[in-house]
Amino acid sequence: MADINKLAQMLKELDDQLVNCMRCGMCQAVCPLFARTGKESDVTRGKLALLDGLASEMLKDPEGVNEKLNRCLLCGTCQANCPSGVKVMDIFLKARAIMTGYFGLSPVKKAIFRGMLANPKLFNKLLDFGSKFQGLFTKKVDDMLGSSCARFQAPVIGDRHFKALAGKPLHKTLPELNSSAGKSGIKVAFFVGCVVDKIFPNVGEATLDVLKHHGVGVFMPANQACCGIPAISSGDTKTFDNLVDQNLALFEKGEFDYLITSCASCTSTIKELWPHMYQGDSAKRMKLRELADKTMDISQFLVDVLGVKAGEPGGESVTYHDPCHLKNSLGITSQPRTLIKASSGYDLKEMAEAGTCCGCGGSFNIAHYELSKQIGERKAGNIVDSGAHIVATSCPACMLQITDMLSQKKAGVKVKHVIELYAEGLR
């Protein structure tokens, strides 16, 4: 392990960005984690002050700072609302990379990221295998939501109500696709994303159905790798770069006008983090920038590019949860709502605090389940209070979290992706 002065030197890189925080404390109003704990080290201002303290060698406890730094959903709400325009996500991700460089990656994460994620074929095989045997360890708890819980005491699962792996992931039903543009004259590349592929293949299928309906050609290469957000949020730049490389090689082979995804996390990762956090050569970074410019969320594509318009309201009531990665990173809030309104048989009913985080935060949910749950319970409460029968969203990771919360509450509310609602109306 390098010495602490060296760490301070590395963190000094962030100095120009850290100094933009004027310590006004306004982030206390929006941080979902701070709302639960009220601790300054859990809010942006405190975390930035800690990084600053370490960089200026005022602090002697990097482990302590690292632990606080990891208590964060990376939801980006603070950044979206910071009056001083502090690039919080950028700082946090870079700081995590520096910290991981300093402390090294934990053996478990190393095994998962480098052994599994970085190897899409193996990852698929392992999970295909897992989907066959998961029934031995888990039992169904809510048929409507399709959630399960652990049969035995299991450390990672805890008392979660989770969505099991799909019996047939998307890559099994449809390993790849390369169809030409129809009446729209447009061709898109489809980045599927792990959660859609392995847990919600129906979302992927709905996406493809909709594209077909609108006469959009699709390029979907086989063996897509994870977008890399789990790796980069753990500071594992090596795996991240590797995943980006793999994806770039696949997508370079196709010709398309847009790259679309139905996962808010993937969209924001490709758009913001690929060009920004990738450390490979500059020629590749240029290509990533081009790719990022073409990348769109599926609702945004349908509404902004294809011109899908809201229809007559009426039918079953649906409420919409804004995924952080869509709202905070990309500022997309109206298009998914338009898509719901364009779905026949549904009526949009807003919930309170639709734009606050569901509490998932990827690995945050694993490391800090209790906190994640407390944040999620508030979301579930707002969903139930809206009186809607369905909650729709644009991110499969949010769908997992919300399913867990609603299932535990026995709320009787269905969880859907907006594209599923829209696809249903077309059928």
Next chain:
Amino acid sequence: MSNTALIKEFEAIVGADNVMTSETDRHTYSYDAAVLDSVMPALVVRPTNSEQLGKAVKLCNDNGLPLTVRGAGTNLSGGTIPHPGGVVVLTNGLNRILELNEEDMYAVVEPGVVTAQFAAEAAKRGLFYPPDPGSQTVSTIGGNVAENAGGLRGLKYGVTKDYVMGVDFWDVNGELIHSGSRTVKCVTGYNLAGLMVASEGTLGVFDKIILKLIPPVKAAKSMMAIFPSMKAASETVAAIIANKIVPATLELMDNFTIRTVENFRKAGLPTEAAALLLIEVDGHPAQVEEDAIKVEDICKQNKASEVKVANDAAERDAVWQARRDALPALAKLKPTCVLEDATVPRSKIPAMIEALEEVSKKYNLTIGTFGHAGDGNLHPTILTDKRDKKEWERVEEAVDMIFERALALGGTLSGEHGIGLAKSKFMINETSAGTLAYARRMKSVLDPKGILNPGKIIG
């Protein structure tokens, strides 16, 4: 007593979870929103009920430990920067609204209640709590009272002190002191509640606060008036008041701020204008109509090149968005942003603006000025980079000069941000040696060991 024994004692009072001792936790309570050096406390404790708060205060006093109460830590004067080796007492665990009385229009709250949440709760019951500091989404009522915070509505509705009916607070011996009452009229004993307002945690630790509420306004109208000079804009302010109209809000922005905000939001602000006034009149609908027309006329008579009256909620919001954007837009220009708080009698605003221009030239600094023209409270905002040592020295000198000028114009050191550590050295200039000695004598009796937020206000 040894450190560990003390920690055990605090833990016995507030529970182990609510005593923070790690370096990282303590570091995050070493600063506030002021641009000052941070100071590490020895300990942070977070009481969650009144009894715990009282016991924690007493324990500090028994051990001669300096104690700094902290709400949201948004004050801009170093009021919550702890004394070295001191204890920070956090109030965000004391955040209950204990009573919200619609019949008698008052509320009783714990000090850690967040201002905007309280105002929203009052609004739900059809009542209005007017003080709205720019930090209201996070600031606490305790902090507001301790700083006598004001907001955009100060001109017509007054500031926090105008709503404080009573404060119950812990003295250093752990006695709960009662003051004020739930009645509009009350002359029982010394006005201790009044003494607590703006005391910045140096005289007692608030436990409960009784706040006055008023009926909500029925109607409001906003407008934006564009001026060719700062002088014309400030003469307009005086003329509006002279015509016996008291707008709810009367805000001023200088050309630099206008251009910065426009760059930031692209909302179509007139970038060539020397000054903007943002005005809102409120009250009974008929009166609002009449006042709005009068204000429009007065603006035009005073050389306004244009007056845009908001016709609907969206237009009204656009007017206030421009004002809300002032600080964020300025803050983005440079790494460090020193928000000052010079306040002068209304009629002296043109002179103060001139003085600020002089300061900016003399020290070669970028200063954007906006603020509450209606109450003479200006926010000259110096944009700089604290890491540039040379420039930072000039900033410090510039700040001194701003205060000198404000005082020379019959103004005050702080309209609303407090004295804290930042301005205690100027206190003697505004008051007198005798005044300071009086205040110090008073404090030495009430707080003989000097544990309550030492170093703040009176040095």
